[in-house]
Amino acid sequence: MDLKIATLALAFLSVVMIFAGSAEPGVFSVVDGRKTYNKLCRMCHGGKGVSAVPGATDFRRKFDMLGSDRDMFTAIQDGVRGMPAFLGLLSKDEIRNVIWYLRTIN
Numbered sequence: 001m002d003l004k005i006a007t008l009a010l011a012f013l014s015v016v017m018i019f020a021g022s023a024e025p026g027v028f029s030v031v032d033g034r035k036t037y038n039k040l041c042r043m044c045h046g047g048k049g050v051s052a053v054p055g056a057t058d059f060r061r062k063f064d065m066l067g068s069d070r071d072m073f074t075a076i077q078d079g080v081r082g083m084p085a086f087l088g089l090l091s092k093d094e095i096r097n098v099i100w101y102l103r104t105i106n
């Protein structure tokens with residue numbers, strides 16, 4: 001590998017590591033969150049956050065009314081009424097990533 005490519009690869013890797021170690025949302029966590037959303041949440045909350053099931057929160061319309069990250073975390077982990085609990089199915093990181101994705105929908 002020539003030196004230029006190696007340097008570029010190293011620079012890219014350190015950006016990835018900065019994102020991975022950060023408590024702030026990064027590109028990668030939002031992408032991971034979207035994957036989780038499409039797999040587990042989309043059937044009720046709809047493709048672009050427009051609810052597909054009556055009563056499921058419309059993340060597009062309710063964007064400003066959504067709770068804090070902590071409230072959403074609790075809702076996802078423990079469930080609320082028609083909202084199933086994802087405790088044991090999703091790790092804390094996965095829940096956090098999906099919340100970051102929800103905040104990008106609107």
Ligand code: HEC
Nearest residue numbers: 040041044055056057067072075076080081082083084098
């Ligand atoms: C079986 C259908 C269903 C699935 C699957 C589902 N939800 Fe929900 N969700 C609901 C319903 C219904 C509500 C409204 C609960 C209530 O307040 O009565 C809700 C509420 C929520 C809330 C609370 C929103 C607010 O108003 O503060 C969050 C956050 C949420 N869902 C996230 C998710 C995420 C993330 C996933 C995927 C990991 C998911 N949901 C999967 C049906 C679902």
